[in-house]
Amino acid sequence: MATVPVSELQIIERFGPHVSQSAGARLSPSAEPDRLVQTHCCFCGQQCGIQLKVRNNEVIGFEPWEDFPFNRGMLCPKGVKRYLQGSHPDRLLTAFRRDPAERCGFAPMPYADAIARAASEIARLQVAHGHACIGVLGGASLTTEKTYLLGKFARVCLKTPFIDYNGRLCMVSAGAANRRAFGIDRTTNPWSDMVGTEVIWVAGSNVAECSPITTNYIWQAREHGARVIVQDPRITPLARTCDLFLPVKPGRDAALFAGVLNLMIEHDWIDRDFIAQQTNGFDDVAAYCRQWTPARTADVTGVPERSIRQAAELWGTAKSSFLFHARGIEHHSNGVENALGTINLVLASGRIGKLKSGYGTIVGQGNGQGGREHGQKCDQLPGMRDISNPEHRRYIAGVWGIDESELPGPGVDAYEMFRKIDAGEIKGLIAICFNPKVSLPDSTFIARALDKLEFFAAIDFFLSETARHADIVLPGSLHEEDEGVVAQVEGRVIKINKAVDCPGEARQDWRIIEDIAAALERPHGFTFDSPRAIFEELRRASKGGLADYSGITYEKVEQRLGVFWPCYSEDPKTGAPIDHPGTPRLFERGSYNPIAKGAGPFYFSDGRARFNVAEYRPPVDDASDDYPIFLTTGRVISQFLSGTQTRRIAPLVDQYPEPRLEIHPRLAEKLGIGDRDWTTVETRRGAITLRAMVVTTIRPDTVFIPYHWPGAKSVNRLTVAAQDPISKIPQYKVCGCRIARAAAPPEYASRLEPQQ
Amino acid sequence: MAKPDHLRFFVDPSRCIGCQSCVQACTECDTHRGTSMIHLEFVDRAHSVQTVPVICMHCDQPTCAEVCPADAIKRTGDGVVQSALQPRCIACGNCVVACPFGVPELYEPQQLMMKCDMCYDRTSAGKKPMCATVCPSQALFFGTEEQIEQLRPQSLASNRFQFGNQTITTQVFIMTPRALAVATPLVDVTAAMAITPPSRPLSLKMAMPTAESVDPFENVEV
Numbered sequence: 001m002a003t004v005p006v007s008e009l010q011i012i013e014r015f016g017p018h019v020s021q022s023a024g025a026r027l028s029p030s031a032e033p034d035r036l037v038q039t040h041c042c043f044c045g046q047q048c049g050i051q052l053k054v055r056n057n058e059v060i061g062f063e064p065w066e067d068f069p070f071n072r073g074m075l076c077p078k079g080v081k082r083y084l085q086g087s088h089p090d091r092l093l094t095a096f097r098r099d100p101a102e103r104c105g106f107a108p109m110p111y112a113d114a115i116a117r118a119a120s121e122i123a124r125l126q127v128a129h130g131h132a133c134i135g136v137l138g139g140a141s142l143t144t145e146k147t148y149l150l151g152k153f154a155r156v157c158l159k160t161p162f163i164d165y166n167g168r169l170c171m172v173s174a175g176a177a178n179r180r181a182f183g184i185d186r187t188t189n190p191w192s193d194m195v196g197t198e199v200i201w202v203a204g205s206n207v208a209e210c211s212p213i214t215t216n217y218i219w220q221a222r223e224h225g226a227r228v229i230v231q232d233p234r235i236t237p238l239a240r241t242c243d244l245f246l247p248v249k250p251g252r253d254a255a256l257f258a259g260v261l262n263l264m265i266e267h268d269w270i271d272r273d274f275i276a277q278q279t280n281g282f283d284d285v286a287a288y289c290r291q292w293t294p295a296r297t298a299d300v301t302g303v304p305e306r307s308i309r310q311a312a313e314l315w316g317t318a319k320s321s322f323l324f325h326a327r328g329i330e331h332h333s334n335g336v337e338n339a340l341g342t343i344n345l346v347l348a349s350g351r352i353g354k355l356k357s358g359y360g361t362i363v364g365q366g367n368g369q370g371g372r373e374h375g376q377k378c379d380q381l382p383g384m385r386d387i388s389n390p391e392h393r394r395y396i397a398g399v400w401g402i403d404e405s406e407l408p409g410p411g412v413d414a415y416e417m418f419r420k421i422d423a424g425e426i427k428g429l430i431a432i433c434f435n436p437k438v439s440l441p442d443s444t445f446i447a448r449a450l451d452k453l454e455f456f457a458a459i460d461f462f463l464s465e466t467a468r469h470a471d472i473v474l475p476g477s478l479h480e481e482d483e484g485v486v487a488q489v490e491g492r493v494i495k496i497n498k499a500v501d502c503p504g505e506a507r508q509d510w511r512i513i514e515d516i517a518a519a520l521e522r523p524h525g526f527t528f529d530s531p532r533a534i535f536e537e538l539r540r541a542s543k544g545g546l547a548d549y550s551g552i553t554y555e556k557v558e559q560r561l562g563v564f565w566p567c568y569s570e571d572p573k574t575g576a577p578i579d580h581p582g583t584p585r586l587f588e589r590g591s592y593n594p595i596a597k598g599a600g601p602f603y604f605s606d607g608r609a610r611f612n613v614a615e616y617r618p619p620v621d622d623a624s625d626d627y628p629i630f631l632t633t634g635r636v637i638s639q640f641l642s643g644t645q646t647r648r649i650a651p652l653v654d655q656y657p658e659p660r661l662e663i664h665p666r667l668a669e670k671l672g673i674g675d676r677d678w679t680t681v682e683t684r685r686g687a688i689t690l691r692a693m694v695v696t697t698i699r700p701d702t703v704f705i706p707y708h709w710p711g712a713k714s715v716n717r718l719t720v721a722a723q724d725p726i727s728k729i730p731q732y733k734v735c736g737c738r739i740a741r742a743a744a745p746p747e748y749a750s751r752l753e754p755q756q
Numbered sequence: 757m758a759k760p761d762h763l764r765f766f767v768d769p770s771r772c773i774g775c776q777s778c779v780q781a782c783t784e785c786d787t788h789r790g791t792s793m794i795h796l797e798f799v800d801r802a803h804s805v806q807t808v809p810v811i812c813m814h815c816d817q818p819t820c821a822e823v824c825p826a827d828a829i830k831r832t833g834d835g836v837v838q839s840a841l842q843p844r845c846i847a848c849g850n851c852v853v854a855c856p857f858g859v860p861e862l863y864e865p866q867q868l869m870m871k872c873d874m875c876y877d878r879t880s881a882g883k884k885p886m887c888a889t890v891c892p893s894q895a896l897f898f899g900t901e902e903q904i905e906q907l908r909p910q911s912l913a914s915n916r917f918q919f920g921n922q923t924i925t926t927q928v929f930i931m932t933p934r935a936l937a938v939a940t941p942l943v944d945v946t947a948a949m950a951i952t953p954p955s956r957p958l959s960l961k962m963a964m965p966t967a968e969s970v971d972p973f974e975n976v977e978v
Binding site: 028029061062075076077081212213215216220222224235236240245247637638651664665666675694695697700701 | 771774775786787788789790802807884886894911973977978
């Protein structure tokens with residue numbers, strides 16, 4: 001039974017989100033910290049180094065960590081205020097069970113009883129319906145150790161194929177495109193390489209708000225002569241001073257890339273030697289692009305023909321360059337094609353694998369890179385291995401001490417898991433670090449599916465909107481209460497350090513997983529006594545895989561302030577033990593990798609990169625007569641993902657309290673909408689009412705809503721559950737909508753605080 | 757201890773991304789935790805995402821101090837203009853009105869003018885100010901003149917400003933486009949007020965003479 005037990009308001013009254021202010025030692029000028037702990041921010045994929053001030057087992061503030069090379073002390077407001085998530089009034093200090101008789105819907109219970117109850121429910125369901133009736137959801141804000149353990153837990157302890165993670169909303173289009181084109185899935189260069197490059201193309205990334213520290217790298221490159229191209233339907237802070245702005249219509253990115261490549265070929269602005277010697281598949285791509293004449297490209301993409309020609313010339317004639325993309329081109333039902341379209345531009349230029357030239361996807365979550373490497377993805381085993389590959393299965397089964405035949409096959413993506421819940425195939429769910437009720441598209445469907453679960457155990461530190469459906473809530477740990485590694489945006493593996501102990505009955509997440517395994521009487525392989533012990537097994541499990549961590553140790557990470565994977569324990573060429581320094585730059589000419597074995601720098605047996613035809617397909621549920629306006633979604637700087645943490649931190653809530661609808665004055669005027677007017681946005685899934693924000697910095701045929709809020713403020717009630725056929729990423733970045741001035745304020749305006 | 761003389765504060769508003777990290781970090785400073793001494797201005801959000809961090813410019817002859825009837829605003833020997841002195845300040849707001857840069861603010865609960873003191877507790881101990889340390893786009897930069905010259909070859913640092921008949925020199929430098937700065941050795945604020953800033957993507961060094969001040973959305977139908 002996993003319906004929300006009492007009214008949402010009653011739950012909010014007890015569990016929040018309430019906001020946490022600085023008070024006590026956190027406000028006192030004289031409260032000296034006992035110590036400073038060097039660690040990283042808990043939020044985005046930049047993973048800025050930060051020092052937490054700790055006093056009496058409480059994080060009371062921060063001090064910049066200027067020696068950490070990536071951010072050298074720089075932090076965005078989320079990093080500055082991250083410490084306020086600790087000692088929070090909403091923190092779950094005990095386990096809870098669903099209890100509609102309680103006013104708040106949940107009754108506290110002893111931790112051991114909660115574990116026993118979770119195990120007995122899982123066992124009961126599995127006896128009745130088979131192992132695959134249980135699903136597991138993970139997340140990319142977890143340390144790599146936890147993601148590794150979770151993948152192993154699903155396959156070995158629960159014996160279910162059904163595990164997936166919230167990176168399905170984030171990194172999978174880029175990952176799939178990278179694997180298809182390069183044979184490996186990682187950004188190619190350290191960010192410091194971009195200073196000194198000639199051109200930087202940023203496609204679909206609001207860098208200043210979503211990965212703020214990267215702004216300084218791009219603008220440092222600009223100071224040293226780089227031209228900046230920004231492709232976006234909005235004039236973002238990075239676009240404000242760019243050299244060329246490509247105001248693309250939502251969902252038309254692949255057409256733009258094809259049109260630009262077509263011009264590059266026409267003008268011979270391509271590296272024919274590189275294409276001939278280092279790549280396959282160019283001719284098919286060239287043939288596809290031929291139809292994308294400048295006129296047609298302009299017509300489809302909404303980018304003026306003149307700008308398309310300028311982009312082709314700037315990019316085509318450069319001697320060095322970087323291309324970065326993010327969710328703006330990836331969150332589409334042709335997200336993989338969009339990413340492949342950028343890669344084709346890079347490969348045609350031949351500018352990759354060099355000191356001042358490279359390519360990268362800007363990851364979203366803290367462990368957006370590491371979280372997609374070691375087996376919490378439905379089709380993956382540790383080390384970026386493939387769960388359908390017999391050789392990979394045998395190797396991992398060996399590490400895990402099980403027979404290969406016992407290892408389940410591939411599962412399904414996170415959204416498909418909800419369809420299976422809805423269909424009654426998955427009856428029990430264990431979720432951690434994932435708030436699908438806020439973050440998945442068409443979230444009304446997600447709520448309905450959650451209601452149908454026969455048993456739902458949520459591991460969480462705050463009661464997220466999703467956890468409100470749980471039968472059992474297990475009190476998990478905050479980032480600062482555990483240690484482990486993550487891989488940040490550049491592919492640099494870094495170390496998260498523990499600052500404080502878990503409060504009350506809260507436990508480190510990996511201990512909770514192990515406790516469930518023990519209570520299920522399936523403890524084999526789940527008796528680690530520390531994250532370090534998990535990491536040591538992960539090193540062995542990743543050895544020989546694409547994401548090879550075998551040469552990484554905690555000590556090496558700390559001494560070198562990060563190690564770029566792959567990092568081998570044995571020389572891939574000779575097999576001799578080696579103190580490998582890691583791989584800051586991929587695909588350098590003449591480099592050796594264990595897949596190509598010297599045949600070339602890319603991670604295929606012939607060592608060559610692949611061009612892939614990157615076909616433009618119109619979006620599903622495109623703007624049309626009934627729903628004539630494009631709706632697109634994204635982030636604001638002071639909030640993060642579904643807001644479970646940032647909607648509980650007062651200064652971040654104050655900075656941007658509630659979602660607003662960004663709309664161009666020409667469209668607003670046509671519809672009779674003024675700045676701050678309550679405005680209803682409706683799609684084929686539903687309608688929400690928000691205040692308008694009338695600005696000339698957005699395409700007049702497009703509106704934007706940030707996605708960090710739940711319920712009647714949630715844009716994901718409107719978004720469409722169309723998915724890319726390869727990556728299964730949802731099409732968050734475009735659907736058709738219609739808009740009207742609301743007759744009255746929405747019901748929530750008088751009832752809920754901004755963050756609720 | 758004084759602020760080391762070779763370290764200077766440089767502000768480049770063209771780099772500001774409006775993130776408020778400086779304002780949020782200012783509230784974390786030990787001497788005034790919970791209260792920010794700086795603020796962030798949206799120039800004209802309806803038409804641009806341009807924002808400007810407003811820190812004290814630390815004038816050599818501070819107008820705020822000159823107009824203070826209670827002589828409550830002091831400048832230290834190393835050129836840092838301090839917040840109003842608590843027993844003297846009468847919260848009249850003269851300084852708030854007079855400052856040409858719009859820096860001082862009256863804090864009602866304390867009945868006191870408080871403003872940026874260049875993180876005196878940090879800078880006098882050899883650290884960078886909190887805002888300049890965290891600023892993700894380095895619109896706020898604290899370091900040596902050699903460092904800024906190496907890091908910002910497209911810009912020149914200027915600390916002379918013209919407000920009508922008043923010429924002001926400051927301890928804090930503003931980064932201006934190099935071509936502009938060479939032509940005009942000071943920033944004429946009054947003259948600049950007559951120019952309507954382009955609301956569109958503004959290109960400081962676009963070689964192709966097309967995109968400037970053209971509405972990128974002009975052909976989009978609604």
